[in-house]
Amino acid sequence: MTDSEFDIRSLPFPEALRWLRENGEPADPRTDIDTGSLRRRFPRLANVETHDLTIETPYGAQPARAYRDNSADSSGRGLVWVHGGAFIGGYLDMPESNWVALELAARGIPVLAVDYSKCLGDVHYPVPSDDVIAAWEYGLAHSADLLGVGPEALYLGGASAGGALTSGAAARLRDGGGTVPAGLVLVYPVAHPDGAHPGSIPDPAAPHAQLSLNYAGSAEALYDPHVFAGLGSGEGFPRTIVVVCEHDGLRPSGEAFAALLDEGGVDVTLHLEPGADHAHINEPSDPTALPTIEVIAAWMRA
Template sequence: MPGLGGPSVRTRQYGPRLGSAESMAPLLWVHGGAFIGGGLDQNESHAVALGIAATGRPVITVDYRLAPAVNWLKPLAERDLKPGTRYPAALDDVSAALQWIANRAPHVVLGGASAGAALAAATVLRNRDSGGFRPDALALAYGTFHSALPEVSPALRRRIRGWHGITQFRPSTVDRMNLNYAGSHAALTDPYAFPGNADVTGFPPTLLLDADRDSLRSSGEKFRDELTSAGVHTRHQVVPRSRHGFLDRPGRSAYDIGFETIIDWLASHDPEKS
């Protein structure tokens, strides 16, 4: 599909033909991958889309432009950034895909996981401020919404201690990931890069789905509080005994719980049920 003033955007469509199932709003789903990885074939994109489309809902997944790879073990400064595509390229691609669908369907829901959840929320924020299309609802899984990792609560710290802490996102890791995506410290403060801490008044009803043993849950919890304070209808659910990226692991109980929660949320926000 056409890009937003740039190259064309690669997408994949699942389920009923767009516009043929008026009672079910199509879903635009955005994969994760720390802004540097993932794609249309990863389970977090393909398996989720297949399952949702099997309920009769059109699903479109988007292959947005990725930032260059980063060394997670080394400190990162602006001068160390590799040449490549960065913010707002990925955001432009998601925005273009949403507008393309909105031109063909009166109602659209938007969702994503991890970096994809951040991109989905940022798309809503930018569209709100520019007068663009507003999706009917949001479904966001284990997102990273803030430019820096918010303080981990004592309750969450208890869930990620011991061997559960080995693979966690640490503040320094999040700093590298986000600077690598944003491209500069100045861009890190742009709310369209990371919508956490922004005024989210006017957001559509939002599902926040977090992993039990995931330090990034601190971002989901803070974003929940920001949405609630802005008067946005928000549901926050933590999947028990789960780790970050559980939608990338079909066949496990955490995937099943997360998937069914998203299905129920989408069904409750179809136009005829609103």
């Protein structure tokens, strides 16, 4: 099997974890997802300026990147954005981070895209959650300089595992007296330890349950509402949009979390993307990806 044919998702979870520990993030075989290629494919992205930086967290420095288009009609709101990757992978140059941020910035929504510690080896919750909270606090402190918006207009969001981390961070901020985001943007989020069956006891043999346990770090932590926000109360969350995909096996988790927020009196919007599957915004050529970007942008401006 050549490097271009290798797909780590084809490995059993223990083998995938071991491979990542030994080799790091596998190369993406796509040749058209770098920023230069994206600008050529989508001329609307031409005026987005980017700035790479690092954010100090309790566990060391994490890379981040600010996106801003001063020629765009400003929404008056900014976003701290966290990519997915099953808690074990993902990086700032993947489309779910880079392309999404470019597209939103071109629509007048400046973005601070951030990275976090991956759950490899002995790393588990709260390490990546602490990283996200550190990035959120950095965004609050530097929102005016980096994004041109005040901290009161800063939103937090993420996709998949990033949705778990950001919803969990929002719950921690709410319960710990921190600054809760002005809004929450969640795309196919994992808000429960078994995203396909919210409310059920996770099957330890199921692949998704293995990912959840690896993130949580213990069977007890699987039921902590700061680890998986869908297990707690919906009260006190900010205005939220939850995007779920028609063909996503984890769709029930997002739908259940939206219902939980609604029961808690939160202004929540549940958007179903027709024809889409999990990770669709990680593929710019997917015809269902851009509609999700448009829905998020319109919701943030509303």
